[in-house]
Amino acid sequence: MKITTWNINSVRLRLPSLQRVVETISPDIICLQEIKVVTELFPYKDIAALGYPHQAVSGMKGYNGVAILSRLPLTEIGTKNWCGREDCRHIFATVECRDLGPLEIHNFYVPAGGDIPDPKVNEKFGHKLKFLDEVAAWQKNLGEGGDNRVLVGDINIAPLETDVWSHKQLQKVVSHTPVEIMALNKLQAAGPWVDAIREVIPTEELIFSWWSYRSKDWTVNNRGRRLDHIWVTEALRNKIVDADILRDARSWEKPSDHVPVTLTLKI
DNA sequence: ATGGTCGCTTGGCGA
Numbered sequence: 001m002k003i004t005t006w007n008i009n010s011v012r013l014r015l016p017s018l019q020r021v022v023e024t025i026s027p028d029i030i031c032l033q034e035i036k037v038v039t040e041l042f043p044y045k046d047i048a049a050l051g052y053p054h055q056a057v058s059g060m061k062g063y064n065g066v067a068i069l070s071r072l073p074l075t076e077i078g079t080k081n082w083c084g085r086e087d088c089r090h091i092f093a094t095v096e097c098r099d100l101g102p103l104e105i106h107n108f109y110v111p112a113g114g115d116i117p118d119p120k121v122n123e124k125f126g127h128k129l130k131f132l133d134e135v136a137a138w139q140k141n142l143g144e145g146g147d148n149r150v151l152v153g154d155i156n157i158a159p160l161e162t163d164v165w166s167h168k169q170l171q172k173v174v175s176h177t178p179v180e181i182m183a184l185n186k187l188q189a190a191g192p193w194v195d196a197i198r199e200v201i202p203t204e205e206l207i208f209s210w211w212s213y214r215s216k217d218w219t220v221n222n223r224g225r226r227l228d229h230i231w232v233t234e235a236l237r238n239k240i241v242d243a244d245i246l247r248d249a250r251s252w253e254k255p256s257d258h259v260p261v262t263l264t265l266k267i
Numbered sequence: 268a269t270g271g272t273c274g275c276t277t278g279g280c281g282a
Contacts, residue, residue, distance in 0.1 A: 009273080009274070009282085010273095010274055010275075013274070013275095034274090034282085036274070036275065037275095061275085062274085062275050062276075062280090062281090063275085063280085063282095064281095112281075112282055114281090114282090124281090156282095212271085212272080212273095212282090213271085213272040213273045213282085214270075214271040214272050214273085215271075215272080216271085216272095254273095256273095257272090257273075257282080
C-alpha cells in the first residue's frame with residue numbers, strides 16, 4: 001500500500017499536477033493539505049475520475065483545508081478542531097486492509113507559526129505550540145484497539161539537523177527552533193510513533209520536501225526543509241518497505257512549494 | 268537586516 005502526503009497549495013489550481021502525481025506514483029491513498037477551497041466546491045468528480053472515488057474533505061474559503069483521497073472505501077470519517085478554532089487542519093478516516101484489519105489515517109496541517117519564534121510577541125507561534133501540545137495530549141487517550149495508525153501531513157517542522165539545508169543558520173528560524181522540535185518530539189513519543197521516512201532514508205542523508213517560492217531558482221542553493229512527514233505506529237514498523245520524495249515535482253509547471261512524500265507498506 | 272514569490276482574491280493576509 002502506498003500512502004502519499006502532499007501540501008498541494010490549492011487543489012483547484014493544481015489538478016493537472018495531481019494527475020501527474022497519480023501517474024508517477026500511483027498511490028492507494030493521497031492526503032492533501034492546503035486545498036484552499038470550501039468543502040462544497042471541492043472537485044470531487046475530477047478526482048474520482050483520477051481513480052479516487054472515496055474522498056474525505058474538510059475545506060474552508062481561501063485558507064488551509066485537508067482531504068483524504070482513496071482507492072479503497074473510507075469508513076469512520078471525521079474531523080477535529082484544535083485550539084478552539086474551526087480551521088480545517090485535521091481529518092481522519094479508516095481503511096480496511098485485507099490481512100491487517102482496520103488502518104486509521106490522520107492527516108494534519110499544523111500551523112506554520114509566523115516569522116518570530118516567540119509566543120509572547122507572535123500569536124501565531126503560540127498557536128503552533130498549543131496545537132502540538134493539544135494533539136499530544138489527545139494522542140495519549142487514543143484507544144489501544146487502533147494499533148495500526150498512520151499520521152501524515154504538513155507538520156511545518158523540520159526536526160533533524162539533516163532535515164534542513166543548514167542546521168546552523170536555521171536555529172532561530174521558525175520550523176527548526178528547539179522549542180518546536182521539543183514539542184514535536186513530545187507528540188511523537190505520545191504515540192508511540194515511528195518516523196517512517198527516516199526508517200528508510202538514513203539520518204545522515206539530507207532530505208527536503210519544501211523549497212520556498214521566494215527564490216529565483218530553488219535548485220541553485222537547494223535551500224530546502226523537510227516539513228512533510230509520515231509516521232506509523234510501532235505495530236507497523238516491520239511493514240515499512242519504501243519511502244520516496246518526489247523532488248522532480250518542484251520543477252513542474254506551476255509547482256506547489258511542497259512535493260509529495262510517499263510511504264510504501266507491505267500490507 | 269531586508270526582501271524575495273505564490274494563492275486567494277482585488278487589498279491584504281498567510282505561507
